[in-house]
Amino acid sequence: MTETSNKNCKDCGKESVCCAQTCFSKSETNIFKPLSEQELSFLVDKKQQIKYKVKETIIKQNTTSTFVICMRDGLAKVYTEGEKGKNLIVKLIGKGDFISGGGLFNGNIQHFTISAITPVTCCLIDSSKLTNLFTENNQFAVELMRNHTKQNNYLLSKMVSLTQKYMPGRVAETLLYLKNDIYKNSKFKSHLSRQELAEMSNMTKESLVRILHQFKESEIIKTQGSEIEILDEGSLTHISRNG
Amino acid sequence: MTETSNKNCKDCGKESVCCAQTCFSKSETNIFKPLSEQELSFLVDKKQQIKYKVKETIIKQNTTSTFVICMRDGLAKVYTEGEKGKNLIVKLIGKGDFISGGGLFNGNIQHFTISAITPVTCCLIDSSKLTNLFTENNQFAVELMRNHTKQNNYLLSKMVSLTQKYMPGRVAETLLYLKNDIYKNSKFKSHLSRQELAEMSNMTKESLVRILHQFKESEIIKTQGSEIEILDEGSLTHISRNG
DNA sequence: TAATAATTTTGACATTTATCAATGATAGAA
């Protein structure tokens, strides 16, 4: 009993078993929710819980790997590296998010790159373990499928935005995404550079800056370096819809 | 035995049971391949095999339905109806293709519209039946998941094309898609109008026409009304990659 | 077949967005 501290999880301070059973299963949106304790233990039996520094690559596009990722902590960007070094940031992922690199059950080739934009702690789970659980726990398969369906719909709506909206609409959308889905606050210190904000909105950094400038002039937002505050969400929503 | 003709399938001429067991299970790329005869019977027990005329809507975006679709025959376009009546054709589907409208395991709201561009015969299968099979046949779940993963990757690469390529590259890609994936021939009579070709390539019909004109001048293609012939696939591939 | 409607093509022009170059601001490293 004097060695209790050794058994504590470095991340959450609780006993290390919590990483598998407590932390995972408690997360509301987590796809692992339907799993029993036993099944969860099986899944993360030899799990690799890894830490990444800012700017480190977690998954690299066009490489082969059989891992899927469950984010424990931190923020990462999911993006494709297109021709001519032009990146397109598809989304950001944070605590509790599950993602496969596009190779799941399909050749294991990763279709996008994931890299840390804050220090990241995540679990790499071998995808073969997922398959085994399908038989035991049919609800888990449904949950995983739902995850895929959501991602599908997200990509579809992103595609429509990027192709059918003008730049102000796309920037408004990016700002609202950061507020609602990532920072959950009207005022936030963005971990993304202007270049990266541009890559989320499919435009050059110069265009992005000009549009932020317009928004500032219209008193829709306020910026101070990497800190952004949304002053008039109504207008921003309107621009995002009709831009 | 004198009533044999009554039992014949109107579509393929074989005994009607073939629609479920023979035709489906023989298809190479079909997700139903891993199913046993018994499981297949369960799935299509009360199946609705429906015929649609050209231009009829099979699934309508933003409506609720629990059906997934398996194409028996014909060609349909899958598209989203964006703001201001601007459509984006995501892909075409034909014989043997399986598709869910984006609501599978996720609220049953359809995220795109599917409509017939030739006469279509397809089966509408209730999605709840899919779930039941997961337990019995784990390989089926994997197959369905693979289908989703593929769709995901397709959407991702389409998104990159539409956002990062210039118009000639996008048109080249559309033409190669029709040749390789749909008509499987360098010369084909397209069922898509210029407007629809434009909606696949994310541009106006006027721009599309101008680019087809350029391709004709460079002797890369030949057109005669709705008939298109690819003369120089090498060039087209090159343009599609670097455009 | 003739007449009508719908689609395709072309041209002139406007708008959106990117590119390039220069300047200003900011954050780490010495």
Added chain:
DNA sequence: TTCTATCATTGATAAATGTCAAAATTATTA
């Protein structure tokens, strides 16, 4: 702190793409 490298901003200009209107072609119907 000062230097240096990176990042953000601005302006001038060019390129890509869309809009609108008219003409040509093709399809449909009477």
